[in-house]
Amino acid sequence: MRRDGAELNKILEKAFEDAPRRIEEFVPIDVGNGTISRTVTKEGVILITLNMSFFEDHDAESQTGDDYIYLWFCFGERVSCSVGEERKIYDIENGQACIYEGSGLIERVTYQGGKTYNLRCMKIPASYYYAMLGKYFDSKERDRYRGEITGDITYIDIDNRTEHIFTELKDYTQYQSGPGYLYLESKINELLSLVLASVFKADIVTASRRLEKSKVDAAVEARRIIDDEIRNVPGRNELARLVGTSTTILGKSFREVFGTSIHAYVIDQRLEKGAALLLGTDMSVKEICTEIGYSKASNFAAAFKRKYGVIPSRYRTQLQQGGSS
Template identity: 30%
Template sequence: MSYQDLPEIYINHLLEQAEEQPLPYILKQIPLEVGSVKAEEKKTRQGICWFDWEMRWERDMHVEKKGNADTDTIQLIFFLNHGMNWEMEHLRQPVSMEAGECCIYRDAQTSSIGDYPGGHKMLFKSLQIPVNVFDGLVGDILERDAGDRMKRILAGFHKMTMTPDMYRMIREVNNAGRYQNGLASLFLEGKILELLTVFLDTLMQPCHGIKAENGLSRTDLLMLLEIKDRIDKDSASVPGISQLAKEVHISPSKLTKGFKKLTGTSLHAYVIDQRLHHAASLLEEGQMNVSEAAMCSGYSNMSHFSAAFRKKYGVLPKNYPVGKC
């Protein structure tokens, strides 16, 4: 079968062989004229798999995944710099993911079609946890109400905005290579479990059920969650507190106090933290220089950017990622 005439059919046929041959071997067979797909796999002693994906298709690509009777895993996927669309046979509506979002679903004999945009370098991470391992880890921890909610979530598809802690944990998972032999495996397992804890904590927070808490009314909570989501998706364009309060028709005082109750940090500090996370992600991709990453993250003053970046990450942006010459 030739890839020149029917590249999508060729790629889908090629990926079907991943069930019988190692995934890295299959991916190396993808012609550069069609695209480049790399996947670095790490695996814990419990059978949890961590995939570090780097993908670029030269044209829009529809990649089909057929259901597998032997597959029953909990999938967590973190989209770092670009989104995609999915069609899953057990869902009535297509799923749309954006950069900075993550999702969880149960992959149990599920066929799907992924629509990947061409001409973009996509970076995302995926965590595959066998269902029996997942149940063993959290089954006895979640209280009854939370456990019932988790079952409902896994019966469908749930997505949310990535938090700063998730970005931090993803970077730490990638540092497992600095240890040797069994220590690397021990470090990886600990960090993956910590990432899972952060993810589930965010997923199961009362605010995701839109309940009143910490003295906040349901209306206030909805408004604050919208503001937080806006910051998470595009921190660079968030206006000052006065303008933001005016846009949502509340006082600046109520906005700042409510945001602190919801997140545990001030609105200003949260915006700065998200901007620095975004800048760090851009620098990790290696497609932008420091000035470009700063501008895209909402900084016009390079001195302020460098000082804030060094305070958070311990190095100047020009030396990030750590170890860069």
């Protein structure tokens, strides 16, 4: 059985309206479980969080604003959406995000009963987005970046850094008034810069002009292996063997494509995962060290402090205290 989602539509309309206030609504208990919340920055960026499940299939719809850029992130069940009268379909898988320019058309989504949806949406005022491009990018980059989101939908994969930023975003309430907005803006800008780097793949595009495709492919595959095996990352020789090249060529190719060395990338990914585990689990620092591939807690603590400014235990305590205030 499928419900028309009238109650859900009212909640979504509140979440997607433009008024600058923070709201949190509960999914009606006769419909399902969960919450839909919204936070607005001083620049008018709207962050919407949807954590919900339904007893039966639910149809919902909302109108996109043609003066907004939309960023959707999926951390749960796959979502399918149709747009406009032509019912153009796009899907967002778990662990995936998409970015597109609003069209002013109606978006329709069917949420399946019995499934849990965990979605984030960033509505970015187009004027703010394009002003940012004008401030930080040259004319050729701006034209290319504008083209990425005009007329179609671009997809990217979500990594643990994205999840980590979303985890930290909710802690803006630990600050009062202006500092709270400043913290919120900084985290949203951090998230946006990460998304833009992924969407536009600027490093890979630049490197592809200088490197043979096989070398670019080897570097990309090496990064995938590192991400999948962060606890026991293969040594340089083994990593090069796995991607079918030499250690020298892989090292140079990796730096050309990603702008950093393999060693530095491994350390950064381990620290990002460590920070996410500190925030999202009750694991001890020692357990986290083992999980991310550090044999000594002292080495982890020193590297963590260089990146985040505090040792791991203090980092967790500060955020826990902030979240409870």
